Amino acid sequence: MTGPTAVESVTASFARMEAVRAGADGLNCVLWSDRERAPLAGYPVAVKDNIATLDLPTTCGSRILEGYVSPYEATVVSRLRAAGSVVLCKTNCDEFAMGSSNENSAYGPVRNPIDPCRVPGGSSGGSAAAVAAGIVRIALGSETGGSVRQPAAFCGVVGVKPTYGRVSRFGLVAFASSLDQVGVLGRTVDDAALGMEVIAGRDPYDSTSADRPVPRYRDAASQPMRGLTIGRPAEYFPPSLDRRVAALCDRALDALRSQGAQVRDISLPHTDLAIPVYYIIAPAEASSNLARFDGVRYGLRVTGDDGLRAMYERTRSRGFGPEVTRRVLLGTYVLSAGYYDAYYKKAQEVRACITEDFRSAFASGIDVIFTPTTPSPAFELGAKSDPYEMYLNDIFTCTGNLAGVPGISVPIGRVDGLPIGGQLITRHFDEAGMFAAAYALERALGDEAHR
Amino acid sequence: MTSLRDAPADVTARYEMVVGLEVHVQLRTHTKAFCSCDTTYGAPPNVNTCPVCLALPGALPALNREAVHLAMRAAHALGCTVNPVSVFARKNYFYPDLPKGYQISQYDRPLALGGRLDIGDGDAARTVGITRVHMEEDAGKSIHDRYPGATAIDLNRAGVPLIEIVSEPDMRSSPDAVAYLTALKQILEYIDVSDVSMEEGSLRVDANVSARLLGATALGTKTEVKNMNSFSGVQRALEAEFERQCALLERGERVHQQTMLWDGARNEVRPARSKEASHDYRYFPEPDLPPLVLDPQWIDEVRRELPELPRVRRARFAREYGLAGADVGVLTATPALADYFEAAAKAHGDAKAAANWVMGEVLAALNTSSNSVKTFRVPPASLARLLDLVREGVVSHSAAKRVFALMAETGDTPERVAEREGLVQVRDADELARWVDEVLAEHPAEAGRFRAGEKKLLGVLVGLVMKKSKGRADPRRVNQLLSERAGG
Numbered sequence: 061m062t063g064p065t066a067v068e069s070v071t072a073s074f075a076r077m078e079a080v081r082a083g084a085d086g087l088n089c090v091l092w093s094d095r096e097r098a099p100l101a102g103y104p105v106a107v108k109d110n111i112a113t114l115d116l117p118t119t120c121g122s123r124i125l126e127g128y129v130s131p132y133e134a135t136v137v138s139r140l141r142a143a144g145s146v147v148l149c150k151t152n153c154d155e156f157a158m159g160s161s162n163e164n165s166a167y168g169p170v171r172n173p174i175d176p177c178r179v180p181g182g183s184s185g186g187s188a189a190a191v192a193a194g195i196v197r198i199a200l201g202s203e204t205g206g207s208v209r210q211p212a213a214f215c216g217v218v219g220v221k222p223t224y225g226r227v228s229r230f231g232l233v234a235f236a237s238s239l240d241q242v243g244v245l246g247r248t249v250d251d252a253a254l255g256m257e258v259i260a261g262r263d264p265y266d267s268t269s270a271d272r273p274v275p276r277y278r279d280a281a282s283q284p285m286r287g288l289t290i291g292r293p294a295e296y297f298p299p300s301l302d303r304r305v306a307a308l309c310d311r312a313l314d315a316l317r318s319q320g321a322q323v324r325d326i327s328l329p330h331t332d333l334a335i336p337v338y339y340i341i342a343p344a345e346a347s348s349n350l351a352r353f354d355g356v357r358y359g360l361r362v363t364g365d366d367g368l369r370a371m372y373e374r375t376r377s378r379g380f381g382p383e384v385t386r387r388v389l390l391g392t393y394v395l396s397a398g399y400y401d402a403y404y405k406k407a408q409e410v411r412a413c414i415t416e417d418f419r420s421a422f423a424s425g426i427d428v429i430f431t432p433t434t435p436s437p438a439f440e441l442g443a444k445s446d447p448y449e450m451y452l453n454d455i456f457t458c459t460g461n462l463a464g465v466p467g468i469s470v471p472i473g474r475v476d477g478l479p480i481g482g483q484l485i486t487r488h489f490d491e492a493g494m495f496a497a498a499y500a501l502e503r504a505l506g507d508e509a510h511r
Numbered sequence: 512m513t514s515l516r517d518a519p520a521d522v523t524a525r526y527e528m529v530v531g532l533e534v535h536v537q538l539r540t541h542t543k544a545f546c547s548c549d550t551t552y553g554a555p556p557n558v559n560t561c562p563v564c565l566a567l568p569g570a571l572p573a574l575n576r577e578a579v580h581l582a583m584r585a586a587h588a589l590g591c592t593v594n595p596v597s598v599f600a601r602k603n604y605f606y607p608d609l610p611k612g613y614q615i616s617q618y619d620r621p622l623a624l625g626g627r628l629d630i631g632d633g634d635a636a637r638t639v640g641i642t643r644v645h646m647e648e649d650a651g652k653s654i655h656d657r658y659p660g661a662t663a664i665d666l667n668r669a670g671v672p673l674i675e676i677v678s679e680p681d682m683r684s685s686p687d688a689v690a691y692l693t694a695l696k697q698i699l700e701y702i703d704v705s706d707v708s709m710e711e712g713s714l715r716v717d718a719n720v721s722a723r724l725l726g727a728t729a730l731g732t733k734t735e736v737k738n739m740n741s742f743s744g745v746q747r748a749l750e751a752e753f754e755r756q757c758a759l760l761e762r763g764e765r766v767h768q769q770t771m772l773w774d775g776a777r778n779e780v781r782p783a784r785s786k787e788a789s790h791d792y793r794y795f796p797e798p799d800l801p802p803l804v805l806d807p808q809w810i811d812e813v814r815r816e817l818p819e820l821p822r823v824r825r826a827r828f829a830r831e832y833g834l835a836g837a838d839v840g841v842l843t844a845t846p847a848l849a850d851y852f853e854a855a856a857k858a859h860g861d862a863k864a865a866a867n868w869v870m871g872e873v874l875a876a877l878n879t880s881s882n883s884v885k886t887f888r889v890p891p892a893s894l895a896r897l898l899d900l901v902r903e904g905v906v907s908h909s910a911a912k913r914v915f916a917l918m919a920e921t922g923d924t925p926e927r928v929a930e931r932e933g934l935v936q937v938r939d940a941d942e943l944a945r946w947v948d949e950v951l952a953e954h955p956a957e958a959g960r961f962r963a964g965e966k967k968l969l970g971v972l973v974g975l976v977m978k979k980s981k982g983r984a985d986p987r988r989v990n991q992l993l994s995e996r997a998g999g
Contacts, residue, residue, distance in 0.1 A: 112569045125568065132562045134569060231569040237798035267573050267800050345798055348603050351612020352566040356664070372605055395603070395793035404795060 073149075080104055080146050098144030100258055105140055106190040106199035109150040110157050111242065112231035113137050116147065120233050121155040121165035121183075124353045124360045124379025134231020135266070136200060136242050136259040143258040148196055151186025155381045156350065157207055157235045159183050160453035161444065164383045169441055174216060174479060178438040181211030181453075184245065188215040191245045198255045199245045204235045205338050206433075206457025208243035209469035213433035213481025216471045216510060218252045218498070220244045221457070223489045224464035225270035227256075228263030234349040236342035237268075239461040249470060249498045253277035256491060272489055280496035286320030288497070291426035295331035296456055302436055305480055308473040309432050312482045315504035316430070316497070326426060328417040331459055333410050335451055338458040340394050340407040346384075347391030353379060386447065415463040422487045428497045431456050433469040433481035456483060466491050468498045471509040479510070523757045526722045529730060530688050530749060531642075531680035534695060535673050536705045537649065537713035538581040544648045544672035545572030545615065552711055556665040564670035566610035571799050574599075578646065578672035579622075579803065580813060581704040585674055586623030586644040587814045588702045589695075593623045595805050597645075599797040604790050608651035608664050616675075618794045621645035622803070628678070628698070629822060630690040632836070639691050640679030646803075647673050668712075680719065680730065685749040689742050692716060697821045701846045709741055716745055721766070722756040731756070732766040736780060738773045748773035752780045824849055832862035841870050847884035848874075851891050858895030861902070868894060872912065876919045888922040889915065897925035910934040910982050937983045943976075946984060947992045950975045962997055969993060 107113055110120040112130035114137075119125040137147060154164035162170040162185025170185040172178040173193040180189040184201025188211035191199050201208040203221040212219025220243050227242045234240060242259060246252035257278065262271040292313065297306060313323050355361035355375035362374040380388065394403035421429065434453060444450045460467040465488055469481035482501065486494040502509065543550055546563035562570040586593050600618035626641035651666035676695065682688050696707045696714065706713040716739055721731035736752050739745045751773070756766050770783040819827070821843055828839045828849070843849045851873070856865035873894065877887060897914060900906040906914060906929050917928045929935050937943060950972060951958040961968040969990070976989045 110569075112567075118568065120568070128568070130562075130567065130569065132567070132570075229569075230571050233568040234571075234799075265573055266571050268798075344795065348601050348613050348793070348795070351603060351605065352568070352610060354605060354607075354612060356607045357565060357610060358567070368607065392793065395795055397791045397793075400793075400795070 076149060080148050099254060100140060100198070101144030103144075103198055103254075104146050104148035104196055105255075106149050106151045106187055106196045107137060107140075107147050108153050108157075108184050108187050108199070108201045110153060110202055110233040110235075111137060111200055112233070113147055113150065116150045118150070118233065119167070120157070121153045121167060122353075122379065122381070122384070123166040124375070125358075126166070126360065128359055130231070132231065134242075135228035135263045137231065139259050140200070140255075145198075145258075149190070151184070151190050151199060151201075153186055153201075154183035154207075155384050156233065156346070157183040157202055157204055157240075158346070158383050158387055160206070160210055160450055161439070161441075162186065162211070163441065164381055166381055171441070172215060172438050175438065175477070177440050178478070179214065179441055179443075181214035181434075181438060183207040183211075184219075184243070185211050187245050188212055188217055188219065191215070191217045191247055194247075197247045197251045200255070200259070201243050201245050202232055202235075203241050203243045203457075203461060204239045204342060205461050206454040208245060209433050209457050209460075209467055209481065209483060210453055212245055212469040213471075213479060213483075214438035216474075216479030216481075218246045218249050218471070218502075219469045219481075220246075220252045220256055220491075220494075221460060221467045222256060222260065222491055223270075223466045224461075225268055226260050226466065226489065226491065228259075228261075228266040228269045230263055230265040234345075236345040237349060238345060239338075239342060241461075249468075249495065249502045250278060250281065252468065253280070253495045253499075256495075260491070270489065275492045277492060277495045280492050281499045283496040283499070284320055285316060285497065285500045288321045288427040289425055290316055290321050290323045290497070291326040291421055291429040292323055293326050293328040293331070293421070293429060293431060295328050296431035301432070302475070304475045305432050305436065308475070308480050309430070309482060311508070312472040312501060312505065313430060315508075316501055319500040319504050321428075321497075321500070323430075324426065326421050326424070326429070328414075328421060328429075328459070330410065330413045330417050334414055334459045334462055335455055337407045337410045337414070338454070338462060339390070339451060340403050341411065341462070343387040343391030344395050344404050344407075345391065347388045347395065350380075350384070350388055355379075383447070411462050414459055418459075418463045418465050418485070418487075427486070427493060429485040431483045431485070433457065433483040437475050437478035437480055460485055464488060466494050468494050470498050470501050472501070472505060473508060474511055522761055523722075523754055525725055526753070526757045526760065527725050527727070528682075528684055528749065528753045529680050529721045529723060529733075530682040530685075531719040531733075532678045532682070532688060532691060533717045533719070534676045534678075534692070535715040535717075536585070536676065536699060536707065538578050538585075538672040538674060539703070539705050539713075540575055540577045540581060540672055542575055542577070543670040544575050544578050544646070545670055548670065550671050552706075552713075554667055556663070557667060559667040560669070564610065565666060566612075572615060572797075574800060574803070575672060579805070582622055582644065582646045582672070582674045583805070583810065583813045584702050584817065585676070585699060585704050586626065587817055588698050588820060589623075589626035589628055589641045589644060589676065591623035591626035591641055591644050593805065593810045593813075594620065595807055595810065596620070597622045597803045597805075599646075599800045599803065600794045601797050602647075603793040606650070606653075607662065608653045608666070608669065610651065610666060610669055614648060614650060615797055615800070616647035616794075617645035620802075622674075628691060628694055630687065630694045635686070635690070637681070637683075637687065639681040639687075642677040642679055644674055644676050647675060649673050680721070680733075685746040685753075688718065688749055689746050692742050692745065694821070697844070701818060701821055701824075703818075703846075718745065718749060718752075720749055720752050720756070722753055722760060731760075732768050734766065734768065735770045736773055737770060737783070740775070744773060744775050747775070747778060748780060751778065755780060818846070828853075832856060832866065834862065834866055838866055838870060841874075842866060845884070851884050851887075854891035855894045855898075858892050859898045861898065864898050864902075865895070868898065868915075872915050876916070880919070887919070889918045893918060893924055900925055900929065904938065904985055904987075905929070905936055906934060907936050907982065907986065910936065933981065933983060935983065936985045937980060938985045938988060940988075943980075943984055943988055943992055946976050946979050947989065947996065950979060951996060961993075964997075966997075969997075 161179035162182040187199035187201040192215035208219040244255035472482035598620040601613040649671040651669035654663040721733040771780040856862040
């Protein structure tokens with residue numbers, strides 16, 4: 061693979077920034093003074109490359125969409141722009157958001173700004189790295205099984221996966237429709253809350269978006285934790301968990317206690333089924349969602365003189381990388397006649413059990429659930445070659461996607477100089493409660509969060 | 512391959528045909544099922560498209576409420592129970608005119624279940640069960656014969672809302688199938704949900720056919736016959752396939768469950784390539800659309816707002832207007848014609864006269880002018896007025912036909928046409944007497960014989976007076992006057 065030279069990259073970046081500055085100058089005159097109408101004036105944002113933008117390519121990190129520019133833009137991007145923001149750049153990601161290290165991009169890996177030998181996490185690795193490197197304060201990512209929270213944890217930034225239905229998916233290139241949500245990465249909880257306020261809310265173009273009012277999440281900034289109960293699920297703190305990660309979690313829970321919260325041990329008994337269930341449902345939906353990349357209307361087409369079927373096969377074989385191919389094949393298999401009941405249908409039943417785990421925990425008086433975001437910090441590029449080992453990265457996050465509940469990853473300290481994230485989960489559509497806890501944790505940890 | 516030509520005539524004698532039909536109907540919505548693109552037929556290729564129906568990356572469907580309304584209307588009209596909750600599902604297959612690589616359809620939880628359709632009359636009357644009615648979207652069109660060596664794709668039709676109406680295997684002959692389709696088309700016209708035109712593709716029919724020994728109760732192995740594009744094509748295809756199956760069974764062979772394609776030009780069915788027939792559609796619930804939850808009140812409302820359906824209307828026409836069965840059939844063929852007749856009959860009062868005129872002059876005028884009832888230039892009130900004039904003797908029956916023809920041409924009222932053309936009947940006694948006397952004077956021989964008692968000359972003389980009056984004389988009065996002259 062031949063990419064641009066370093067000089068070409070830097071030149072292109074400067075050209076883009078010049079263009080953005082020109083746009084921002086214009087905005088300054090009109091909007092700078094009106095913070096209510098334009099809360100994002102002065103915030104250039106980075107947008108993950110699987111979210112449709114008008115004047116920049118949307119490739120999803122895939123060869124099959126190389127050079128593709130969308131003729132329409134995602135609802136979330138329109139909302140960012142209406143709030144005074146400017147899209148600075150698109151960010152690299154795992155191909156079609158399938159991966160946990162950002163090594164699955166057709167355009168090369170992303171490196172972790174904290175340690176360039178290590179991965180930034182994935183699939184929103186580019187967005188997390190852009191925030192961690194200080195290029196932008198807010199970036200959009202997308203989640204299907206942890207793709208915002210895990211890279212946020214690896215890069216030492218804040219990452220939000222909203223409730224399923226909280227944010228419009230219109231213009232987010234679908235991976236697994238029943239799990240996908242656009243999420244926000246921010247330098248701080250406040251940046252993430254601001255981004256969420258702007259993009260959340262009903263969109264008539266997404267029938268799965270919820271028609272519920274969007275609170276001002278930043279109002280949660282100074283909310284006390286007194287009287288709130290934090291649940292600590294045993295399944296997320298197995299004996300095998302790295303002791304140093306466990307210690308940082310204990311410190312985070314102490315910090316929340318110091319803010320007035322109580323901590324209670326709870327159980328989410330179906331947690332260990334989440335990964336197998338996720339790797340049936342997500343590939344099943346992906347196999348259908350990715351059928352449109354067929355070389356007929358847009359994107360790559362590899363032709364020949366041997367007919368339609370051969371064109372399909374060549375285009376998709378050459379256009380999709382190995383991880384995407386693996387999941388499309390897996391998904392096609394589990395939906396096939398004779399296997400549907402045993403796999404897809406069964407997985408949906410187990411998914412309902414996982415959702416019920418959360419429901420009953422919250423019904424028992426728990427307000428917020430705290431877990432580590434990942435079992436371990438960022439690993440070195442190339443370190444995980446076994447797909448299943450890679451999938452285990454999402455073990456603490458994919459439950460939230462399956463259940464649809466919101467989650468946020470907040471930096472809680474470092475192990476060997478590498479960031480560790482703590483995850484806060486609340487009830488469906490209780491992002492306000494989630495942000496309140498995140499603000500409190502961030503406040504209580506102070507600089508310790510990055511030590 | 513078997514065709515009607517080389518099949519022995521008696522091969523089917525011991526067998527009975529069993530048919531179930533799957534009918535796809537395009538709903539006449541303003542916009543597509545899942546986006547706001549126009550649905551107008553005949554637009555230039557690919558004009559009526561957008562990111563959603565082109566399946567651009569990131570686009571999502573949003574259900575058109577009007578499509579749900581029309582689908583519910585059809586389901587109610589077919590006596591189905593509309594489910595308060597139904598679920599959209601993806602039917603996955605690759606084809607260039609299917610942009611998403613799947614069709615949004617309904618699968619195990621369809622919109623409506625369990626209806627019936629009464630077909631035929633008298634001895635041929637039977638009830639066909641309706642298994643289900645479900646909603647789905649249309650695919651685009653592949654055009655194979657326009658560019659040599661290439662296929663062109665027109666996606667204007669992609670995403671247009673359809674309903675699929677699946678019948679039980681309750682039909683026993685090809686005329687049964689045609690009667691079912693005729694009745695179905697008529698109902699769909701009455702409730703105004705579709706253009707129901709096989710030529711324009713807004714009505715499409717696939718048939719499941721099997722053969723069994725007469726008297727048997729178990730169903731034979733069925734085949735699916737596709738690619739018919741007219742009702743007569745359906746009839747011929749069913750017969751060809753039935754004969755093919757009977758011939759197999761007669762030879763002791765088995766019928767294989769497969770898809771057969773009708774070739775109208777060669778009058779034969781042939782098996783589809785196995786690739787076309789053996790899809791595994793990998794159905795699963797459409798995650799981009801929540802289950803379709805219908806307010807029971809809305810379901811009821813849609814049922815209550817249904818217009819009078821053909822069967823009910825036929826019974827009422829026979830009862831209220833005392834019309835014969837065949838006439839009722841003609842008058843209720845389309846809702847527009849039935850409305851036309853009924854408006855004219857009510858305005859005029861004599862339903863039989865109105866019926867005769869509608870079945871005669873009106874239909875003839877419509878047939879020759881390629882007008883539809885709705886755009887026809889003689890509104891029912893004008894026809895009624897013309898019939899009033901005939902009844903009042905102002906216009907003669909024969910003059911009325913000319914008046915009608917001119918009304919159809921100009922759109923004028925009958926009074927103005929009759930006046931302008933001098934077709935108002937003359938009943939003035941002096942003028943009529945003068946014409947009668949002139950005719951008698953001009954034809955002395957006939958007049959003499961008539962006066963001598965040769966009554967059969969009356970008709971000839973009336974004709975001569977009518978001719979002299981250019982058709983304006985009232986023939987009854989002329990008759991009367993002549994009889995008086997003969998010494999009556």
